[in-house]
Amino acid sequence: MAYTEEWVTARARDAYEHGRASFDVRPEDTALLVIDMQDEFVRPGGSPYWVPAATRMAPRLRRLVEDCRAASVPVIWTVFDDTHLGLDRPHALRFLPHADTDWRRPGPAEVSALMGRRPDEALIRKPSYGAFYDTPLDTMLRNLGRDTVIVTGTLTNYCCGTTARQAYERGYKVVFGSDTTATDDESRQEAELAVLRKGFALVLTAEEITNRLITTTPASEEAGRANAVRSGTGRNGRSAGSGGSTVV
Numbered sequence: 421m422a423y424t425e426e427w428v429t430a431r432a433r434d435a436y437e438h439g440r441a442s443f444d445v446r447p448e449d450t451a452l453l454v455i456d457m458q459d460e461f462v463r464p465g466g467s468p469y470w471v472p473a474a475t476r477m478a479p480r481l482r483r484l485v486e487d488c489r490a491a492s493v494p495v496i497w498t499v500f501d502d503t504h505l506g507l508d509r510p511h512a513l514r515f516l517p518h519a520d521t522d523w524r525r526p527g528p529a530e531v532s533a534l535m536g537r538r539p540d541e542a543l544i545r546k547p548s549y550g551a552f553y554d555t556p557l558d559t560m561l562r563n564l565g566r567d568t569v570i571v572t573g574t575l576t577n578y579c580c581g582t583t584a585r586q587a588y589e590r591g592y593k594v595v596f597g598s599d600t601t602a603t604d605d606e607s608r609q610e611a612e613l614a615v616l617r618k619g620f621a622l623v624l625t626a627e628e629i630t631n632r633l634i635t636t637t638p639a640s641e642e643a644g645r646a647n648a649v650r651s652g653t654g655r656n657g658r659s660a661g662s663g664g665s666t667v668v
Contacts, residue, residue, distance in 0.1 A: 445632040453572065454485065459530055461574050487633065495541045498544045499543065513548075594621035
């Protein structure tokens, strides 16, 4: 076959626009990462780094957080903060337009109250964009036995996108929230989603994520059902042939 320019371009375009990764999203294997939904980014007018789209998206993300809790999916939060006197921050940041303001947060970064973070949920204070950079996130996920991460929060094309790429490079299966991430220029949202969709992540809406968590049968339950079928016992302990309407 001759791979023409038109053919390879059409193939790439289709993957950017419609590509879908082919892995299951199992609650027992998954953790939810809520990236930098902190006061300075979410509170209207709170700083020059306010992200209006993040404010609008926050209620939807909070519902996803609650859905994940209900499915026993651990929730891990991050904030972009001043850590270790700034000595652990990438040196080149100071030279980039992202740092072109004299604004300084008045105290330690905190998750926005709109998000309803619970005290029993881990909070990582990170010094750069990616949540894996100089943080214990990888160790935490491995201790939890999780090999799949759902990436949500802000900014889509900075902290969230970088975290998704770092997770992919560490062998994690990555789910990326298309409508539970937000950036400071909404015209950039789909461009970042397209790259992630083609090469790094399964890009899903909040509703799609919740549906997958609800409908994917945990491996232990699936094995239990298989054993019940083999032994002729329904899930209520009665023999499937003992009468009634026992479901196997």
